Amino acid sequence: MGSYWASEEKRCLVTGLDGAGKTTIIYRLQENATVTSAIPTLSIMHEERFLGIKWRDIDLGGQEKIRKYHQLYWENSQFVIFVVDLSDRENLATARCELHFLLHDAGLNTAKFLIVGNKSDIEGCMSGTELIDKLDLHEYAHRNWDIITCSALRESEWKKQILDFVHI
Numbered sequence: 001m002g003s004y005w006a007s008e009e010k011r012c013l014v015t016g017l018d019g020a021g022k023t024t025i026i027y028r029l030q031e032n033a034t035v036t037s038a039i040p041t042l043s044i045m046h047e048e049r050f051l052g053i054k055w056r057d058i059d060l061g062g063q064e065k066i067r068k069y070h071q072l073y074w075e076n077s078q079f080v081i082f083v084v085d086l087s088d089r090e091n092l093a094t095a096r097c098e099l100h101f102l103l104h105d106a107g108l109n110t111a112k113f114l115i116v117g118n119k120s121d122i123e124g125c126m127s128g129t130e131l132i133d134k135l136d137l138h139e140y141a142h143r144n145w146d147i148i149t150c151s152a153l154r155e156s157e158w159k160k161q162i163l164d165f166v167h168i
């Protein structure tokens, strides 16, 4: 089966568990606007095109069957932004499992990964170091990954960091 993506476009998969902040990040990158609250994304996949990139937003929820369908949407993405809620320790093991699945996916074996630890404004949340540790990112020293922490609700350097990541 051929790739869902048009071949010449840059493709960035924005993924993570539900509620991590994927839509907020995409909206705020796109509009440079203050989004007060993103409503939960109801479709499997949501897509925006801006800055010469297709940004594809897919929820991952730990269900293997559904993952198989999702693979079609993400294969051959050059960039993967994996958003994690830094305040959600309860679901971190699921996030880790999904991230590892993506890192092992053949269709993404040349993709650059950016792990975005979001919601850093929430008191008691994890630090970037703790996130690296809990996601076992050290196991992937051979892969092209980087990590930032941010609060997508606040203005700071995170937008520039993401745009630098996709070379805009």
Ligand SMILES: Nc1nc2c(ncn2[C@@H]2O[C@H](COP(=O)(O)OP(=O)(O)OP(=O)(O)O)[C@@H](O)[C@H]2O)c(=O)[nH]1
Residues within 6 Å of the ligand: 017, 018, 019, 020, 021, 022, 023, 024, 025, 036, 037, 038, 039, 040, 041, 042, 059, 118, 119, 120, 121, 122, 150, 151, 152, 153, 154
């Ligand atoms: N405190 C805090 N809340 C945030 C932050 N980023 C997003 N949120 C809130 O978290 C909730 C979920 O954000 P979304 O952007 O809808 O997350 P999502 O990953 O797209 O969620 P689904 O579409 O449901 O999978 C919303 O109420 C956001 O306003 C952040 O940095 N800090």
Ligand SMILES: [Mg+2]
Residues within 6 Å of the ligand: 022, 023, 024, 038, 039, 040, 041, 057
């Ligand atoms: Mg969403």
